[in-house]
Amino acid sequence: MGRIQFLLRCMFRHKLRTTLTMLSLVTAFLLFVMLRSVAVVFETGWVNFEEVRLTTQSKYSMIELLPLSHQDTILSIDGVVDITHASWFGGIFEEGETGDATFAVDPESYFDVYSEYVVDPDQLDEFKTTRTAALAPQSLIDKYGWEIGQKIPVISPIFPNPAGGPFVFDLVGSYSSTNEGNDFLAFLFHYEYLTDTFAFGRVGWYMLTIDDPERADEIAREIDSRFENSSDETRSMTESESFRQFASQIGDISLMVTGILSAVFFTMILLTANTMVQGYRERIPELAVMKTLGFSNSSVSAYILAEAMLMCSLSAAVGIGIGTLVVLGVQEYMPPMIPIYFDPVTCIWAGAIAVGLGVFVGSAPAINANRLVIVDALQAH
Amino acid sequence: MSLVSLQSVSKTYTKGRERVDVLSDLSLDIEKNDFVALMGPSGSGKTTVLNLIGGLDHPTSGDVVVDGASLKSLSPGKLARWRSQNIGFVFQFYNLLPALTAQRNIELPLLLTKLRGKERKQNALTALDIVGLGDRSKHKPSQLSGGQQQRVAIARAIVADPSILVCDEPTGDLDRANAEEILDLLQTLNQKHEKTIVMVTHDPKAADHAKTTVYLDKGQLTVQEPVSSAS
């Protein structure tokens, strides 16, 4: 039996209690890593949209549509360089799936506005010239195992095909973004293909580039003023602003995360401290015996502290490990709608918290163990 | 020169404003390889004497000299180290660590030595053999009888090969047969392994195993020696 083994034996002398405490700690650290990975997206501006782009949508609701005629009016405003539009189609590719982002877009201008999107020039040409053409992000192609050139049937609950059956597109190529992971890449097809069937003359939203990011707010106000008091009022903002608004709709996420984590760790401190204090009390005679055998005051308290640290750091290691795997998994297999991003700093924080927690819950019993007087402890026994 | 020497020691416990004079100006010499039975009414200070000899507590005045070392001159850390090398402790209620097997309980004091893992294990098993429990090394205290637990405790007390064993009512919690076995074991350790033993006991039969019997009453000692070692 070495010192470490002795430490482990002491730590697990109540297997159930120690295991339960450690499981709770593992859960706390798992939560920490996962929630921090969500919060980091909203805090650090990790979603760094290009500030030179504005969106224009209906003033009252994201799902209300705007007239196609707005396009020329917006383009005529000073400072607006390029404009494109997109409409939410809500396509479902396979029965039972909840649907993937599917946009009806203007093929001529879409990739001019989204300059960070990368697409093979030949495939882009084919996309522009074929009315039934579609482009898909690689992740979607992988998800459904498609091949370039194949026909893709799509059903939409918003736009049910009056002829019955699905709409069928020709997958002519794939596209990606240099801003990898930060974009909601959608399945793209011709807006005109949609208006062949539904001649409604409206679009979901506009996206435009401007010549001077400094003037973003000014231009946004100018656009909105043009449509003021019309039947289709607008709301324009920068892309990151629109994302922040979206985020604020579901609450101040980082504040919420901080709140939840504080509650979790407060509970953890109480629970772990209780385990340690209880463990100390019932072991007072044992600690006195250790001192009798010749263990010094400081070595006995070092064992107590080490036990607390070991309990916290082992649990943290497991929690951080599982949390990291989960976050990386979500990032890898569920892009890009879930805003989650693995930041190694999160793990460093979790490690620091584990050490802090260990010191905090271990120090009081350790100090008491240090002061324990052999004859008093043995006499009371 | 005697191995253990209590030199006019007094011990007063103070609890709040209450003072309890337990020992007053008490002197006692214990020779090397003696087997002393310390008897007396309960509360007379027997445990206190053992604590002083074992370096667990300091006298209020006077000094304890063991093997030439004056205990009051040692710092707490040095005293702890000295205990681990010179004294083996045996308690009435065994005081084994419940989470550890017999072998690991015995190894515990060896964590304070420079011995390597294999040697620690080997020494622990040897000590277990000496107390006649070689086949119980993997048992936890809860899986052993009282007599067996006390044997393990004795093995723990001798594993670091101290010259002195202090035993506080080692048979106080055992039935007659088990008590006899423990006393025989202590006698063997005294005779064959040359341990100097100081044993507190209430039991006159237990005192029969000792070479010297010392009575403690009202802070004063009466020594009766030597007595026949076997009965």
Ligand SMILES: Nc1ncnc2c1ncn2[C@@H]1O[C@H](COP(=O)(O)OP(=O)(O)O)[C@@H](O)[C@H]1O
């Ligand atoms: N740590 C202590 N603090 C205060 N009083 C003590 C302490 N240890 C012993 N005493 C008191 O000293 C007296 C002698 O105790 P002790 O040496 O344990 O006697 P014995 O072992 O002969 O029964 C008792 O009155 C006891 O209450």
Ligand SMILES: [Mg+2]
């Ligand atoms: Mg006593």
